[in-house]
Amino acid sequence: MFPRPLTDDRCPLPGEAQSAGGRVPIATGYEHEGAHPMSVETLAREKAVSTAIREISHIATLPQITLKIIQLVENPNSTAQDLHHLIANDPALCTRILKVVNSAFYGLPGQIGSINRAIVLLGLNAVKNIAIAASLTKLFKGGELTPNLSAKDLWTHAMSVAAGTKMIADKLKLGLADEAFLAGLLHDVGIMVELQYDRNRLVETITRCAPDKDGRPTLGLMEAEQAVYGATHQDFGMALCEKWKFPKSFQNVTGFHHRPMDLPGDSRLLPCMIFIADHLAARLPGSFRLDVPDTQVPQDVLDTVRVSAADLEAIFAGLPDAVKAAEQVMS
DSSP states (O other): OOOOOSOOSOOOOTTEEEETTEEEEOOOSOSOTTOOTTOHHHHHHHHHHHHHHHHOHHHHSOOHHHHHHHHHHHSTTOOHHHHHHHHTTOHHHHHHHHHHHTSTTTOOSSOOOOHHHHHHHHOHHHHHHHHHHHHHGGGGOOOEEETTEEHHHHHHHHHHHHHHHHHHHHHHTOSOHHHHHHHHHHTTHHHHHHHHHOHHHHHHHHHHTOBOTTSOBSSOHHHHHHHHTSSOHHHHHHHHHHHTTOOHHHHHHHHHTTOGGGSOGGGOHHHHHHHHHHHHHTTSTTOOOTTOSOOOOOHHHHHHHTOOHHHHHHHHHHHHHHHHHHHHHHO
16 A cells, blocks of 8 residues: 555645644745744735635535545545445546556556556555546646646646656655655646636736746746735645645645745655756756746755755656656546
């Protein structure tokens, strides 16, 4: 059975922490030096995030079957048979799961012909992650957002980061291939929140970041988001994952993939893997890189993941083929 997520604790919304008495505000790294944690900027960001999440009910609700799968798997008393009975009622989902299970993604010997067999071989958590990944494809449907960006561009980027993160997980022999892949798909979901909440503001944000002739943004995406929305895609993505009741590991990925070293040491690994994969994906021709102006990976991030510069180049060399394989599986 695949291991459980790195942590299952609830993660607070940006600007919040847990205490014995409930939520309390904390500094999140955006405040001006020396400012009180509950500055005007902090309060405005919290309001922007809560308003967006509240008003995008059509994106903030996963398919009912996926929500039920999450609830079932998170219940320690659930069995493989319970999950089988639930998934068996959705033929389309059964087909998608078996397609993934029988792909090169897992490299299992022989063809797996039943959901029950897939659950036995992979474990409840892995099958849950596949179901979530299948549901995410619907969020990235749409046409051109601006002359420089389409919903398909975001999906291709998500697939690239997902494939890269899985390659890193495989390199480290973590046994977390499905979790790493799903984390990559999810990392920029905050941009989809921005799109669904206010497309015109996203157009303005992207326009402010118009890339130069080399593809580098003239203004960093998060700086533009902060100016236009009052919050960033990290803030929106983290809040959405909390609404979906995802494990803290995925909330950390969406909320800290551009600043993973701000997390406590025992929570940094997966966000650092995403950070690295994000930077590798940004090097691919024609890739989305408005939030990665510099593709160099800091040494402290490499040290956290324990990969070398040579490892990165080997992963990057295999990334295009890995992306193609992933797209075939998720199509």
